[in-house]
Amino acid sequence: MGTLTAIALLPLLGFLLNGLLGPRLGKRFVSVVGCGLPALAFLVTVKVVLDLKGGGWAPISETAYTWAQVGTDAFRVAFWFDRLTAVMALIVTGVGTLIHVYSTGYMHEDKGYARYFAYLNLFLFFMLLLVLGRSLLVLFVGWEGVGLASYLLIGFWFDDAEKAKAGKKAFIVNRIGDAGFLLGMFVLYAGLGTLDMPAINAAFANGTAAGVSASLVGLLLFVGATGKSAQIPLYVWLPDAMAGPTPVSALIHAATMVTAGVYLVARLSGVYLQAPEASTVIAATGALTALLAATIAVAQYDIKKVLAYSTVSQLGFMFLALGVGAYGVAVFHVMTHAFFKACLFLGAGSVIHAMSGEQDIRKMGALAKKIPITFATFALATAAIAGIPPLSGFFSKDEILWYALASDKGGATWLVLVASLTALLTAFYMFRLLWLTFFGKPRMLPDVEHHIHESPLSMTSVLVILAVLSAVGGFIAIPHFLEPIAPLPPVKESMKSLHLVVVGGSIAIAFVGLAVAAWFFGGDASRAAAVKAKWEGVHRVLENKYWVDELYDALFTRPLHWVSDRIFLRLGDRLLIDGTLDGLAAIARRAAGGFSRVQAGSLHLYAFLVLAGLVASLAWVWGHG
Amino acid sequence: MDKTQVLLLLAAGLFSLGLAGVIIRRNVLVMLMCMELMLNGVNLSLVAFAHQLGEAVGAVLVFLVFVVATAEIAVAIPIVLLLVRRKRTLDLEAYADLKG
Numbered sequence: 001m002g003t004l005t006a007i008a009l010l011p012l013l014g015f016l017l018n019g020l021l022g023p024r025l026g027k028r029f030v031s032v033v034g035c036g037l038p039a040l041a042f043l044v045t046v047k048v049v050l051d052l053k054g055g056g057w058a059p060i061s062e063t064a065y066t067w068a069q070v071g072t073d074a075f076r077v078a079f080w081f082d083r084l085t086a087v088m089a090l091i092v093t094g095v096g097t098l099i100h101v102y103s104t105g106y107m108h109e110d111k112g113y114a115r116y117f118a119y120l121n122l123f124l125f126f127m128l129l130l131v132l133g134r135s136l137l138v139l140f141v142g143w144e145g146v147g148l149a150s151y152l153l154i155g156f157w158f159d160d161a162e163k164a165k166a167g168k169k170a171f172i173v174n175r176i177g178d179a180g181f182l183l184g185m186f187v188l189y190a191g192l193g194t195l196d197m198p199a200i201n202a203a204f205a206n207g208t209a210a211g212v213s214a215s216l217v218g219l220l221l222f223v224g225a226t227g228k229s230a231q232i233p234l235y236v237w238l239p240d241a242m243a244g245p246t247p248v249s250a251l252i253h254a255a256t257m258v259t260a261g262v263y264l265v266a267r268l269s270g271v272y273l274q275a276p277e278a279s280t281v282i283a284a285t286g287a288l289t290a291l292l293a294a295t296i297a298v299a300q301y302d303i304k305k306v307l308a309y310s311t312v313s314q315l316g317f318m319f320l321a322l323g324v325g326a327y328g329v330a331v332f333h334v335m336t337h338a339f340f341k342a343c344l345f346l347g348a349g350s351v352i353h354a355m356s357g358e359q360d361i362r363k364m365g366a367l368a369k370k371i372p373i374t375f376a377t378f379a380l381a382t383a384a385i386a387g388i389p390p391l392s393g394f395f396s397k398d399e400i401l402w403y404a405l406a407s408d409k410g411g412a413t414w415l416v417l418v419a420s421l422t423a424l425l426t427a428f429y430m431f432r433l434l435w436l437t438f439f440g441k442p443r444m445l446p447d448v449e450h451h452i453h454e455s456p457l458s459m460t461s462v463l464v465i466l467a468v469l470s471a472v473g474g475f476i477a478i479p480h481f482l483e484p485i486a487p488l489p490p491v492k493e494s495m496k497s498l499h500l501v502v503v504g505g506s507i508a509i510a511f512v513g514l515a516v517a518a519w520f521f522g523g524d525a526s527r528a529a530a531v532k533a534k535w536e537g538v539h540r541v542l543e544n545k546y547w548v549d550e551l552y553d554a555l556f557t558r559p560l561h562w563v564s565d566r567i568f569l570r571l572g573d574r575l576l577i578d579g580t581l582d583g584l585a586a587i588a589r590r591a592a593g594g595f596s597r598v599q600a601g602s603l604h605l606y607a608f609l610v611l612a613g614l615v616a617s618l619a620w621v622w623g624h625g
Numbered sequence: 626m627d628k629t630q631v632l633l634l635l636a637a638g639l640f641s642l643g644l645a646g647v648i649i650r651r652n653v654l655v656m657l658m659c660m661e662l663m664l665n666g667v668n669l670s671l672v673a674f675a676h677q678l679g680e681a682v683g684a685v686l687v688f689l690v691f692v693v694a695t696a697e698i699a700v701a702i703p704i705v706l707l708l709v710r711r712k713r714t715l716d717l718e719a720y721a722d723l724k725g
Contacts, residue, residue: 603656
């Protein structure tokens with residue numbers, strides 16, 4: 001077994017051990033297996049990256065086995081390790097391992113401890129399959145698998161109907177996107193006869209894929225990405241996905257799984273470079289999603305909901321970067337986002353832990369002194385996402401803003417304006433969250449206040465590591481590192497002089513957001529209350545998320561319910577299918593009722609009938625004799 | 626009308642009489658006796674044909690019919706006895722329990 005296969009299989013082993021033996025062997029065993037095997041996978045990944053570097057960064061390929069042989073086409077479970085895979089695999093295993101460690105503290109009291117780690121390991125397995133897969137088909141298996149793991153973990157506390165429903169919603173919304181993904185694969189396979197991603201990229205790059213419309217493929221695959229990566233119009237599942245345990249939100253719904261769509265587009269950059277129309281759609285969708293989600297985040301009161309909409313918004317930034325051809329920059333933001341958003345979510349988990357399960361920031365306040373480590377790391381990550389230099393978020397966001405304006409492959413003024421506004425809102429709502437949670441006056445109930453305590457070392461140590469990464473992660477020059485496989489787009493000549501303006505602007509935006517939030521929410525937050533009272537209508541629209549869920553409910557869910565109930569259930573199932581079977585049974589019953597009258601029980605009648613039969617047959621013989 | 630024809634007419638008469646009895650009479654014992662009458666009508670015709678053709682086969686067949694008739698009665702009479710014990714009557718109309 002090769003090393004690449006080992007990376008993927010180690011978490012699967014963890015899933016099997018924890019799933020089958022975990023409940024019997026106790027928490028210590030579960031913790032060691034659940035954290036140890038992902039950590040091992042991380043170490044193996046590091047080793048492979050070193051091998052890759054030793055081999056002059058030539059991609060490593062490895063075939064695990066041949067899945068199916070159809071005619072001359074072989075479908076192989078093969079893995080592919082190049083610079084892009086290296087970045088993604090290190091994020092997945094590295095951040096994944098940290099979150100596993102954090103979970104040992106966070107989930108310590110839960111009765112489903114072994115089940116939780118089994119699911120989390122299963123998620124890592126599928127996620128690694130997704131990033132390591134060489135064929136689009138293997139990627140798709142991972143893609144569906146992480147969806148399954150996500151469903152299982154969102155509905156982890158399934159005895160709460162609300163949470164089980166959130167899991168179902170995530171799954172179904174993702175299926176809609178997956179339909180697009182599948183169609184994209186069909187078109188590719190029909191046109192090129194292969195699903196091997198390096199081959200697909202090569203075919204589009206050197207123009208031998210004339211029979212396939214790159215834009216069609218690009219758009220169909222992007223539909224899949226909108227589902228998995230929570231973009232308009234399929235973003236609605238992600239905020240609800242916060243029903244799961246908080247470390248799950250950090251790992252799956254912030255750091256790794258939701259970036260799968262970004263990875264897909266970056267991986268198939270060869271296709272998207274030939275598809276300017278699809279790229280334009282991606283950039284516009286990304287920019288609009290970023291703005292929409294950021295406006296909603298401004299008016300949310302659930303600490304996790306704010307972070308969830310912030311995630312949707314940041315994913316929008318990544319797609320904006322992809323849409324203007326800056327694939328390396330998008331992956332850069334995937335990485336920095338994984339650091340600071342994981343830190344934020346885990347920090348939120350620590351806050352919720354301290355607050356005895358309370359998630360409403362209106363009932364928090366003045367936590368800074370009581371849980372200092374959580375506060376310090378949370379504040380650092382907040383500054384990072386807001387784009388305060390020299391923290392990681394500043395570098396990746398600044399690059400996105402720059403290419404949104406200046407890229408020769410679709411950069412536009414309106415994109416950078418929307419993105420800048422979003423960046424401003426991001427800084428504002430993140431500092432609002434920070435203020436309401438950690439500063440001001442305590443607003444919690446007295447007995448909750450009495451219980452506030454800093455989280456155990458297993459949680460705080462992870463927070464510190466992630467905070468350090470959020471701080472310095474921006475100095476890892478991912479776009480430069482990925483240049484050989486995903487070159488950055490050329491910059492428009494007319495824009496070159498504006499580079500410093502964009503940098504200065506993005507710094508100014510971060511500080512303005514900070515200042516505005518401080519001005520609004522500083523002291524007793526009376527200014528925020530006044531603004532809210534003045535703009536009551538706007539606030540209600542934002543707080544209710546533009547009623548998008550209600551709109552989808554009226555447009556799709558209820559008509560579907562109606563069709564299912566009236567057409568499929570009442571007409572199809574009950575009337576046609578049940579009716580046919582019941583009808584056949586009724587015919588048999590009536591016929592039997594008729595024939596049973598012959599059984600009169602009278603021997604005389606029988607004898608007479610025998611005679612009659614005899615006479616009739618004799619007469620017949622006579623007549624035909 | 627030669628002898629065979631007379632015998633055959635007699636045989637047909639016996640058979641019809643027996644058949645009419647089986648169909649019309651309600652007493653189980655009488656019906657059994659009528660059945661014997663029908664069998665004997667058949668026997669008579671067998672003997673008449675054997676005599677006319679000068680062959681023994683028909684006459685031998687008659688003995689077979691006797692044996693079958695004896696066996697039949699040996700089974701039928703106990704059944705009738707059991708039925709009578711149940712309902713204290715020989716009237717067949719009382720035994721229409723199998724009416725569908």
